[in-house]
Every structure is written in structure tokens, then in C-alpha cells.
Amino acid sequence: MNQLDYFGGTEQKKFEATGFFRIQEEGKRQWLIDPEGNVFISVGLNHLDDSNLKYHYNLNIWKEKYSSNKDKWIREGLVKDMKDWGFNTIGWTQEYISGDWGKALDWGVNINLGHSTPWSAADYRTANMPYVLQLRVAEIEDWNGQPNFPDVYSREFDVYAEWLARSICADHADSQNLIGYFFVDIASWQDHASGRDFPQLEGLEKEERDRKVFDIASKYYEVVTKHIRSYDKNHLILGDRYNGNKVIPTPVLKAMKPYVDVFSVQYFPANNEEGYRQMHEDLKKWHEITEKPVLIADIGNSCKTEMNPDRVYDLDGQAARAQDYIDSLRPLLNEPWFIGWHWCAYVENTARGWGCKTPFDKPYEEFVGPVREFNNKVYDNILK
Structure with missing residues (x-):
């Protein structure tokens, strides 16, 4: 296995150390480089929220195992698990808490998640791990039942963007662990279910x-990038987390090119060879339009579980989930x-119905075992 540095990058492939994460081009290859100058593949985990251990059915775990202390949960629960399973990046930390998940999967109804x-x-x-941040610069998510375009x-948008940068970026500008900034989670650049749109586009x-x-x-x-850069010149602009399961307008991708460092996309493929191939082709197509390196900012799967026996999914059990991963x-x-x-995501709850751990804070071993082995061999695969 490759020797890893403090951040989780591989010491077998080195470039100049700048003290911050950055993109390095080498011929046709676009590498993500960590602060020590080593190649870094961001293997992240999303939906990291302690409220998943505060339901009535598992509150005793939060109190007894973690002493009702978020710092203890982060250090002794989350970080310990992530490192054990081969994850090196703290992804999206927010959790889905409301709405009708079954209907929302199609993003075709006016419902607020x-x-x-x-x-x-x-x-x-x-x-104390690599992480990403979000700046919610507009309430235009596909899942947002009441979007505000x-x-x-x-001037109001300019002032708001400046406030976001001032309130968030100023506190992280010198962090070596920060990779970069996301904007809107699956921003709707066309066909929002509510029928709403940017005022200049109507009709x-x-x-x-x-x-x-x-x-x-x-x-x-x-x-947005102007104001981020006024407070933070050190970190990557990761841009909107586009919805890869929906059309992404080419004019938007061309517009982002001068301002954004990484093409970030959420993509949930069908769990078969055709689905994997389609995702691969789509990612390559978007890379060719944007000329940016690609980060899948959200991907996952699920199966029926004891807590969520009515999940509608083709995967038959946790081992099948791991193989699909x-x-x-x-x-x-x-x-x-x-x-x-x-x-x-991290801990399964009654709303999301999927995770690496049960609602009672126990790992799904048939899932995390193969995932751990795969994650720990990532650099062996890319450097072979």
C-alpha cells in the first residue's frame, strides 16, 4: 500500500508543496495536489450530522457513548470511522431532515427537502481532516419547493455574496485542511419543478x-468568486454541485469556465453496467466542455434495511451495495x-434510509469491509 502523508495524499507522486490544496496539470493529467505537494484523491463522506443519533430510538447512544458531546462524537466516532474505512475528506455535513423522500427522488414535484x-x-x-465548504449563494436547488431566483x-445579490464570503471564507482562508468551496447543491438552471426561473429568463x-x-x-x-477571492486567495472554487441526473445546460458550463476550478457534480447511476457506462460518458462529456477536473460531489446507493424495509431499490443487501460502490x-x-x-451517507436515518452505519451506530460490515479494501487501494490503481 502507498505511504500516505498527513492529509491522506500519496508520497509516491510529488509536486511542489504550496501549503494548500490545488490543481496541477501534467500533460493531459489533472491532479488534485495536497498541501505537502502529494497527489490526493478526495474520497469523501457526506451527510455528517450528529442529529442522526438524537432520535428517540437512539438518543441513549448519543448520551452514553458520546457523552452528549459533539467534539467527542467527531473525534471518537466520525473521524475514527472515516480513517478506518479509507475516507480522507469531510464532505457535505448537512443532512436531509424533511419531505417525502420517495417523491423527491424524481425531483419532479414541488416539495421542500x-x-x-x-x-x-x-x-x-x-x-482536523481535509474538508469542503458550501456557500449557499442562491436558494435555487432542484429539491427546494419554494426557490428564490x-x-x-x-446590488442586493452583490451585497449578499460579499456577506457570505465575509462570514464564511474569512474564518477558513488560512486552513491547510480546506480543499475548496461549493456553491448551490444541485442548482436548477432550467425546468424547476415549481415553474419558477431567473426573472430575465421568463418567457x-x-x-x-x-x-x-x-x-x-x-x-x-x-x-460570487470575486468576493471569495477578496477574502481567500488560497483555496479552490468547486462551484455548484450540478445535478448529473438532469440536463446541465451547456451555456452554464461554458459560463463557469473562467471562474471555477473544478467541475463538481452529483450523480446517482443505475446499478448496472449500462448505468456505470452512462455516468462515465456523461462525466467525460462535461469535462470536455468545461476543461476542468471532475469531482463527483455526491453518489450513493441503498437497499432494504430493518429500519427502512420499504426502500425501493434493486440492490439485495449490504454486500451488493459494496459491489455497486x-x-x-x-x-x-x-x-x-x-x-x-x-x-x-454516514449514519442511516428514517428519512434517508441509507448509510455506512445502522441507526444504532453500528457499521454495516458487509458494506464497509469491501469499501475499506477498495478505498485503501485507490492510489495503487491510479499510479499503476
Whole structure:
């Protein structure tokens, strides 16, 4: 197994150490480089929220095992698990807490899927691992039943973007553990289920809409990145976490190119060879449009469990989930544009119905065993 550095990068492939995460091009290869100058594949875990251990049925675990203390849970629960299973990045820390999950999977209904509060800067210092942050620059998520599409040309949007950068980036600008900043979680750049849209796009036909959406997206990315860079010149701009299971307008991808460092996308493939191949082809296509390295910012699967026996999914058990994890990701490892993935999710709850651990804080061993072995061989695969 490769010798890993403090951050989880491999010491077998080195570049200049700058003290921060960055992108390095080597021929056609785009590498994510850690602060020590070593190649880093971001193997992240998403939905890291202590409230999943505060339901009535498992509150005793939170009190007895973790002494009702978030710092203890982070250090002795989450970080210990992540390192044991071969995950090196703290991904999206918010958790889905409301709404009708079955209907919401299609993103075709006007329903608000509420999310919990993100971690504080102190929480990330406690974890002391590589991490990513989100700046919710607009309430335009596909899952948002009541979206608010801002006027990106307005002074109000500029002031709000400056406030986000001031309130978040200022506290993380010097962190060596921070990889970079996401914007909106599956931002809706067309066909929102609510029928709402950016005010300048309403009523436009396709050709005219494409021209205008490029202009709107360009302004959107310009304003947000301008304010991030005024407080933080050290970290990557990861951009919107696009919805890969929905059309991503090409004008938006072209608009983001001058401002964003990484193409970030959420993608949940069908759990078969055709589904894996389709995801692979889509990621390659989006890379060719954006010319950016690709990070799968959210990917996952599920099966029926004791807590969630009515889950509708083709995978038959935790071992099948693990094989799907491996089969969906392995073909991407040697792509010159692929820099990692963030897995959904940590602890199963009654709403989400999937995770690496049961609702009673016990690992699904048939899942985490093969996942651990695969994660620990990632660098062997990409450097062979």
C-alpha cells in the first residue's frame, strides 16, 4: 500500500508543496495536489450530522457513548470511522431532515427537502481532516419547493455574496485542511419543478434563453468568486454541485469556465453496467466542455434495511451495495480528469434510509469491509 502523508495524499507522486490544496496539470493529467505537494484523491463522506443519533430510538447512544458531546462524537466516532474505512475528506455535513423522500427522488414535484445546519469552523478544527465548504449563494436547488431566483445583476445579490464570503471564507482562508468551496447543491438552471426561473429568463424561447442564461450564469459566477477571492486567495472554487441526473445546460458550463476550478457534480447511476457506462460518458462529456477536473460531489446507493424495509431499490443487501460502490467508481480511477468522489451517507436515518452505519451506530460490515479494501487501494490503481 502507498505511504500516505498527513492529509491522506500519496508520497509516491510529488509536486511542489504550496501549503494548500490545488490543481496541477501534467500533460493531459489533472491532479488534485495536497498541501505537502502529494497527489490526493478526495474520497469523501457526506451527510455528517450528529442529529442522526438524537432520535428517540437512539438518543441513549448519543448520551452514553458520546457523552452528549459533539467534539467527542467527531473525534471518537466520525473521524475514527472515516480513517478506518479509507475516507480522507469531510464532505457535505448537512443532512436531509424533511419531505417525502420517495417523491423527491424524481425531483419532479414541488416539495421542500429541508436540510440541517452545516458545521462550524470549530467543528472542522476538531476533526482536523481535509474538508469542503458550501456557500449557499442562491436558494435555487432542484429539491427546494419554494426557490428564490435572485437578480444576479442587482446590488442586493452583490451585497449578499460579499456577506457570505465575509462570514464564511474569512474564518477558513488560512486552513491547510480546506480543499475548496461549493456553491448551490444541485442548482436548477432550467425546468424547476415549481415553474419558477431567473426573472430575465421568463418567457424566452430556447435560442434566446441559451444566450441569456450564459450571461446570467457568467454574472453569477463572477460576483460570487470575486468576493471569495477578496477574502481567500488560497483555496479552490468547486462551484455548484450540478445535478448529473438532469440536463446541465451547456451555456452554464461554458459560463463557469473562467471562474471555477473544478467541475463538481452529483450523480446517482443505475446499478448496472449500462448505468456505470452512462455516468462515465456523461462525466467525460462535461469535462470536455468545461476543461476542468471532475469531482463527483455526491453518489450513493441503498437497499432494504430493518429500519427502512420499504426502500425501493434493486440492490439485495449490504454486500451488493459494496459491489455497486466498487463497480461504479473503479472505471473512473485512471481517467486523467478524475479527482475523487464523496459518498452518501454516514449514519442511516428514517428519512434517508441509507448509510455506512445502522441507526444504532453500528457499521454495516458487509458494506464497509469491501469499501475499506477498495478505498485503501485507490492510489495503487491510479499510479499503476
